[in-house]
Amino acid sequence: MNLPKFLLADNSNYPEDIFILHTEFPRFMINLKDDEIEWFEDLSGESEEDLANELNDLIKEAEAFYDKEMEGYE
Numbered sequence: 672m673n674l675p676k677f678l679l680a681d682n683s684n685y686p687e688d689i690f691i692l693h694t695e696f697p698r699f700m701i702n703l704k705d706d707e708i709e710w711f712e713d714l715s716g717e718s719e720e721d722l723a724n725e726l727n728d729l730i731k732e733a734e735a736f737y738d739k740e741m742e743g744y745e
Contacts, residue, residue: 677736692734697725702732 680690689703698711713716714722 677733679740691737693729693733701745
C-alpha cells in the first residue's frame with residue numbers, strides 16, 4: 672500500500688488539538704496546537720544537526736500540508 676507522506680488526524684478526546692502524521696522516515700506525529708512531536712523511530716544514531724535541519728523542513732511541510740487541506744474546506 673502506498674501511503675501519502677502526511678495524514679491529517681484528530682481525536683474526540685483532544686478536540687482542540689490538530690495532529691499531522693508523517694508516514695515516511697523519520698515517522699512522527701506533530702500536534703500543531705503546540706508543536707509537540709512524538710517520534711515513531713529510534714533516532715539515537717542520527718546526527719543532531721542533520722536531524723534538526725530535517726525536522727525544521729518537515730515541520731514546514733506539515734504546516735503547508737495542513738494549510739492546503741484546510742483550503743479545501745473553505
